[in-house]
Amino acid sequence: MNESVVRALYGKATSLNLSSKKINYVPTCVSRLPELSVLLLNNNSITALPAELLSLHHLVELNLGNNALKEVPAVLGHLESLKKLYLFRNQITAVPPDVIDGLQHLVVLNLNHNQIQRLPPEIKSLSRLRHLSVLDNKLEEVPVELGHLTSLTEINFTSNNLSSLPQQLYQCKELIKLHVARNKLSSLPEGVRALTKLQVLDVAGNKLSMFPVEFHVLRLKELYYEGNRFVRCDPMSSAQDVEVLTLKELTARFVLREDRNRSSLVHRMLPHYPLLTALLANGSCCSLCLEPFLTTWLECVHFISLKKDMQMRISQTIPVRALICSYKCFNTDGHSYYGVATR
Numbered sequence: 001m002n003e004s005v006v007r008a009l010y011g012k013a014t015s016l017n018l019s020s021k022k023i024n025y026v027p028t029c030v031s032r033l034p035e036l037s038v039l040l041l042n043n044n045s046i047t048a049l050p051a052e053l054l055s056l057h058h059l060v061e062l063n064l065g066n067n068a069l070k071e072v073p074a075v076l077g078h079l080e081s082l083k084k085l086y087l088f089r090n091q092i093t094a095v096p097p098d099v100i101d102g103l104q105h106l107v108v109l110n111l112n113h114n115q116i117q118r119l120p121p122e123i124k125s126l127s128r129l130r131h132l133s134v135l136d137n138k139l140e141e142v143p144v145e146l147g148h149l150t151s152l153t154e155i156n157f158t159s160n161n162l163s164s165l166p167q168q169l170y171q172c173k174e175l176i177k178l179h180v181a182r183n184k185l186s187s188l189p190e191g192v193r194a195l196t197k198l199q200v201l202d203v204a205g206n207k208l209s210m211f212p213v214e215f216h217v218l219r220l221k222e223l224y225y226e227g228n229r230f231v232r233c234d235p236m237s238s239a240q241d242v243e244v245l246t247l248k249e250l251t252a253r254f255v256l257r258e259d260r261n262r263s264s265l266v267h268r269m270l271p272h273y274p275l276l277t278a279l280l281a282n283g284s285c286c287s288l289c290l291e292p293f294l295t296t297w298l299e300c301v302h303f304i305s306l307k308k309d310m311q312m313r314i315s316q317t318i319p320v321r322a323l324i325c326s327y328k329c330f331n332t333d334g335h336s337y338y339g340v341a342t343r
């Protein structure tokens with residue numbers, strides 16, 4: 001190892017490869033290479049980094065994969081030029097907020113094969129991040145601040161313990177690949193059509209019963225969904241009593257309908273009632289009559305052909321959630337929506 005460092009010191013090296021050298025510490029003289037832009041330390045037994053490394057102001061890529069780190073080293077928070085950081089296959093349990101806060105130029109963050117349970121809200125500092133990979137960890141939830149990472153093109157949360165994803169995920173509009181296989185997801189958040197650039201989605205090995213509303217408008221190239229609990233195409237009796245709507249629901253429908261008319265008094269007044277606006281934002285539109293409504297109490301589904309409706313190469317159908325305003329609509333003939341007995 002010393003030979004490599006000495007050679008680098010004399011040559012004013014911009015890259016230093018100390019991978020697979022059986023070292024358990026990083027020699028402090030590495031900090032005397034201020035021009036260093038790439039430092040490879042992977043496949044060793046390193047347990048900590050010396051504080052002296054903070055002088056590496058030009059370090060762009062740091063590979064610490066396959067070592068014995070138990071935490072993301074504090075000194076990394078001072079490496080403000082860092083763009084690619086690899087920390088896979090360590091024993092990391094925590095991602096300290098102050099370290100993340102200092103890594104604002106990061107483009108690639110790989111934390112695969114560790115023991116991380118949560119990502120801190122400070123992750124929102126990583127506004128330039130394009131690839132985030134936390135495969136095979138112990139994540140139980142994803143912070144809503146993920147929605148601030150609007151440069152993300154690839155997210156990999158495969159093999160964690162996630163039971164839900166935040167709706168803010170859909171603010172990451174540049175997303176091309178989303179891998180969330182082998183978690184405990186029982187549903188995907190509504191609003192998925194916002195991911196207009198999504199090409200690859202892997203949700204295999206979860207507990208999904210259907211895909212969210214308008215899923216079929218996505219232009220996917222690859223979809224992996226085996227090993228879920230999807231509803232099957234079993235028609236349910238549509239002989240339902242006509243419901244009596246609550247006053248709240250009736251009023252909401254009236255206001256939502258009026259709000260569509262730009263010249264109406266309701267449309268002009270609504271911005272002055274922020275609480276009401278927030279409540280009505282949960283409203284939906286009936287797939288059959290296209291009229292607005294607030295509360296969904298009839299879970300409906302339609303079966304989408306991957307080949308015909310989504311132009312994919314698989315000839316199978318998937319259940320996609322559909323919203324219907326009333327039994328009156330549901331009981332009309334000539335549609336292909338099915339009720340789902342979920343409650």
Ligand SMILES: [Zn+2]
Nearest residue numbers: 286289325329
């Ligand atoms: Zn309707």
